[in-house]
Structures are given as C-alpha cells and as structure tokens.
Amino acid sequence: MFFDADEHKYNLRQDGFTMLPLVFTTDEVKAIERCIANADNSGVNFRKTADLFAIRRFFSEVPDVLPLVVNDKLKAIVRKLFGSDYFVVKSIYFDKPGNSNWFVAYHQDLTIAVKEKQPTDGYTNWTVKQGQYAVQPPIEVLENIFTVRIHLDDTDADNGALKVIAASHIKGICRPENIDWENDREYICEVPAGGVMIMKPLLLHASNRTTNNNNRRVIHIEFSSLTLPDELQWAERIEVI
Numbered sequence: 001m002f003f004d005a006d007e008h009k010y011n012l013r014q015d016g017f018t019m020l021p022l023v024f025t026t027d028e029v030k031a032i033e034r035c036i037a038n039a040d041n042s043g044v045n046f047r048k049t050a051d052l053f054a055i056r057r058f059f060s061e062v063p064d065v066l067p068l069v070v071n072d073k074l075k076a077i078v079r080k081l082f083g084s085d086y087f088v089v090k091s092i093y094f095d096k097p098g099n100s101n102w103f104v105a106y107h108q109d110l111t112i113a114v115k116e117k118q119p120t121d122g123y124t125n126w127t128v129k130q131g132q133y134a135v136q137p138p139i140e141v142l143e144n145i146f147t148v149r150i151h152l153d154d155t156d157a158d159n160g161a162l163k164v165i166a167a168s169h170i171k172g173i174c175r176p177e178n179i180d181w182e183n184d185r186e187y188i189c190e191v192p193a194g195g196v197m198i199m200k201p202l203l204l205h206a207s208n209r210t211t212n213n214n215n216r217r218v219i220h221i222e223f224s225s226l227t228l229p230d231e232l233q234w235a236e237r238i239e240v241i
Contacts, residue, residue, distance in 0.1 A: 012081060015190065016169035018201035024194035029152050032219075033066040036093065036192055056132065058091040058219065069150060069219055070240045074196075078241050081198065082146050082223055088238040089113070089145070089192060090222040096207075098159050103209045106165070106176035107146070110136050111236055112222075113235035120230050132235065133218035137228075139172060142201050145228050149197040150219040156190040158212035161225055162197065162205050163188050169202040176204060 012018040024032075036055075041048070045056040059066045070088070078086055078102075090113050096102060111134040117126055124137040155161045166185040168174065191197050199205065201222070210216065228234060 012198055012200075015166040016185075017164055017166070017197065017199040019189055019191055019195060019197050021192050021195040023077070023196045024071075024150065025232065026194065028068065028071070029194050032065060032068050033152060033217075035068060039065075048203055049240070053097070054092060054094040055086045056092055056130075059088065060091075060236065062093075066238070066240070069221070074148070074150075075241055077198075078146075078148070078197070079221060083138060084227060084241055085225040086146070086223040086241055087225070088221055088236060088240055089224045089234045090220075090236055091238075092220040093217070094220065095217045096210060096213055103160070105208040106163075106179065106204050108168075108173065110173065111141065112137050112145075114228070115233045115235050118231040120228075120232055121192055123232065134169065139202075141224070141226060141228075144224050145201050146223045147199050147201055148221045148223065149191075150221070151193060151195050151197070152217040152219070153215050154191075154193050155216050156220075157188045157208070159210045159214040160207045160216045161190050162186050162199075162207050164199065164206075165204040168204040169200040171202075173202070174204070176206075179204065206216045216219045 039055075039062045041055070043061060045061050047054040047056070055061050059069075062216070111127070114133050114135055117133050117135075122138040123135045127134045149162075153159070164187050165179055166187055168179075168184070190199050224234075
C-alpha cells in the first residue's frame with residue numbers, strides 16, 4: 001500500500017521519520033487552500049508577520065477544514081502506523097513566505113499544549129503565550145506522540161524543508177550541540193505538494209531560510225493515545241479516527 005512506511009526508504013520506528021508523497025491530490029490541496037483563504041483571520045490564534053503566517057488550534061479556528069485534512073486516506077495512515085486509539089492533540093497551520101528570512105535551529109519538540117496550568121508531578125517548564133499553556137511532560141508522553149506534516153507546496157532544500165538527524169529520537173532528550181557530525185545521519189526531507197511527512201517529536205530537526213522565493217505551507221498535526229493525569233487536559237482533543 002502507498003502509505004506503508006515500514007517498507008518506505010525511511011523507517012518511522014527506526015529513523016524517527018518517513019515521507020509519503022502521494023496522499024492528497026491536487027484538487028484536495030486546492031480545496032484545503034480555499035477553506036483557509038475564506039477563514040476569518042482576525043482571532044488571537046492567527047499570527048501574521050513578514051516571515052510567517054500561522055494559525056494555532058487550526059481545526060478549532062477553521063473547523064470546515066477538518067474533514068478535508070483528516071480524510072479517509074489520512075485516517076487509514078494513522079490507523080496503520082499508530083493505531084485506532086489515536087486522536088488529535090495539536091493542530092497548526094503555517095505559511096513560510098517566499099521572502100522569509102526565518103530559520104529554526106536544531107531542536108526537539110519537548111512540550112505539549114494543555115487547557116490550563118495544573119501542577120502535576122513530572123510536568124515541568126510551564127509557559128503561557130497568548131493564553132495558551134504549554135508544559136514539558138514525562139518522556140513517556142513525548143514518545144507516544146506522532147507528528148503528521150501535510151505539505152501544500154513542493155518543499156525542498158531551497159524553501160525550508162526540514163532537516164533531521166535520523167534515529168536521534170531513540171536517544172531520549174538530547175541537546176543539539178551533542179550531535180556527532182561524523183557519525184550521525186542528516187537528511188533533508190523534500191516533500192512534494194500533497195505529500196506527508198511523519199516524525200517523532202524527539203527527532204532532532206531544523207529548517208533553513210527560504211532562498212528560492214517559494215512559499216512553504218504546512219499543516220502540522222500531533223496525535224496521541226494518552227489521557228493526561230489528574231486535572232490536566234489536552235488543549236485540543238479531537239477524535240477523528
């Protein structure tokens with residue numbers, strides 16, 4: 001099957017990422033684009049700067065886009081690779097314009113978004129930005145999450161495709177200055193429009209500035225199967241599978 005990542009060049013379990021190029025058709029991508037273009041972008045979860053346009057809590061802010069994005073093909077991918085008990089816990093849309101000078105250094109995704117601050121054992125480094133709470137959970141929670149990145153544009157090294165250090169997710173929490181450049185494997189994740197990249201949050205990843213004046217629009221979705229402890233609740237929990 002086209003979405004069998006275990007048979008793909010990059011193995012999700014071993015390498016921490018994989019790429020599936022033929023998930024959304026041109027017409028499906030255009031339908032998603034129209035839905036985003038018609039959304040009211042005046043809310044607090046819409047961020048617009050010269051270098052970035054982003055929509056946090058994307059599915060809540062643009063609910064009509066949910067069935068277009070989480071369609072039968074994406075549901076089949078999630079069920080096969082993660083399991084039928086996974087649900088959305090974060091959704092973000094971002095557009096890196098063609099003239100963007102914005103880049104992101106190597107890092108891991110170490111926080112989750114929660115509804116409110118509830119001091120809980122093992123949950124540290126609380127932050128709040130524009131009313132959205134984030135916290136670093138125990139590593140077991142991070143290891144349970146899968147990130148799905150849906151590309152609406154052709155993305156390559158010249159317009160900020162993700163760079164990753166293969167298999168770095170199996171090392172636990174690690175600092176980028178400890179990358180072994182002689183032995184670690186760096187890959188540039190080039191994905192065509194309509195393609196999907198799937199990765200683990202603990203995978204070290206980065207992106208360069210755009211140099212070819214082409215946009216990079218991506219829908220970022222995080223899935224988990226865990227219920228948070230005590231009074232903690234995911235900021236987004238959307239049952240879609």
